[in-house]
Amino acid sequence: MSQHSSRGPAWEALRKAVLERDGYICQHCGAEATDADHLIPKAMGGTDVMENLVASCKPCNSKRGAKLLVRSAGVNARWLDAL
Numbered sequence: 001m002s003q004h005s006s007r008g009p010a011w012e013a014l015r016k017a018v019l020e021r022d023g024y025i026c027q028h029c030g031a032e033a034t035d036a037d038h039l040i041p042k043a044m045g046g047t048d049v050m051e052n053l054v055a056s057c058k059p060c061n062s063k064r065g066a067k068l069l070v071r072s073a074g075v076n077a078r079w080l081d082a083l
């Protein structure tokens with residue numbers, strides 16, 4: 001049994017709180033957000049706290065990595081899209 005996104009009720013509550021804080025707007029592209037994304041990936045030491053989470057749409061949430069980290073740092077890097 002392999003659910004696509006089975007992070008448990010705690011994550012669902014946290015995700016909803018993040019979405020409400022950010023007004024259900026993707027903090028990466030401004031589209032409607034349906035998910036929450038880690039600013040610092042858990043693999044890099046990030047944790048499941050509000051400060052490390054932003055509202056994100058599905059396309060943005062699926063393309064993680066350096067791009068999101070740079071954007072999260074407040075860099076208006078349109079050239080990143082060309083990478």
Ligand SMILES: [Zn+2]
Nearest residue numbers: 026029057060
């Ligand atoms: Zn987005």
